[in-house]
């Protein structure tokens with residue numbers, strides 16, 4: 001079992017006022033042993049390696065609570081279009097041509113980008129999830145995987161079977177780094193009967209549900225016309241809530257919807273940049289948090305963002321609410337909480353998201369010895385309003401280094417980029433002529 005001692009500024013994200021300007025984090029195997037001031041490691045702790053990074057801040061790895069990783073292959077392929085033509089004429093025809101192997105390489109590209117930008121865990125929803133799982137196992141990150149299920153389409157039954165297989169094969173794989181949830185796509189792509197079947201299977205296997213909810217006004221209208229209810233109230237009536245549910249977006253909510261989400265402990269994956277780019281709207285995040293809803297941050301897929309950088313997402317999350325409400329809402333520390341502790345709670349992970357003894361050693365360091373980080377008044381404000389992906393220096397997951405001095409250790413970045421380029425261009429060429 002390897003032992004690390006990381007000497008740096010420590011922002012453990014346990015409580016707003018806890019910060020060690022000259023601190024250290026001791027790691028043994030996959031767990032954190034101690035967190036505190038320099039010299040706080042237990043007596044007799046003999047590290048195999050000391051990472052001496054006095055100008056870095058060490059903090060929990062960031063958690064992306066909603067993405068479609070392999071959509072990196074569609075990055076900047078189609079932009080600046082209305083939602084329905086974008087989906088019908090560009091995204092879905094392209095996705096229709098993706099092979100399982102393409103999805104492996106698209107996910108590998110996403111994981112390279114995530115590691116480089118300090119993301120240690122993702123909640124992914126896509127197809128060919130065995131390929132996604134293999135890419136995650138290879139990269140060394142943590143992930144919760146859900147097979148996206150379009151219940152109303154011809155593959156609804158098959159997708160449910162693939163979800164069951166995914167649970168059997170990968171739930172708990174990689175020493176617990178990979179977990180599985182069920183991923184019924186959305187209220188407008190799944191019938192009530194299908195959703196209830198999915199819920200019954202999820203309950204039987206003891207896994208959660210990940211679903212898009214109340215993302216656009218179009219969705220609100222479709223569900224209102226079909227069932228005379230809001231999406232949240234329709235799902236509540238079907239009995240979908242009550243267990244572990246992660247609802248992505250939740251942009252258009254009534255006060256009653258918010259009350260249901262709070263009472264049923266539904267967790268919300270908030271994707272501000274995707275919501276802005278697709279003109280979906282602004283989710284009522286300060287209200288949800290005040291009412292006790294657990295909120296995590298997500299990037300959504302790279303085709304509606306167009307990157308997977310959670311630092312950018314944090315800044316957008318803060319600015320979007322300040323524009324909507326006023327400048328005092330969502331202060332920097334609260335935004336950091338959504339990207340770390342809140343993300344872990346959203347995904348139901350009890351021992352990640354904070355630097356604390358007994359927690360998993362999922363951590364990142366950010367190089368603050370750069371002009372844009374001086375003077376150092378507030379580290380949380382620097383991390384939310386100043387930092388970007390390229391500032392991350394070190395990434396550790398489960399006690400293993402995945403990046404050191406900005407060099408990825410588990411991935412051949414050049415090969416991944418070349419594969420992604422070739423595969424994406426092969427598909428786009430099918431639509432030219």
Ligand SMILES: [Zn+2]
Nearest residue numbers: 212248300301
């Ligand atoms: Zn999505």
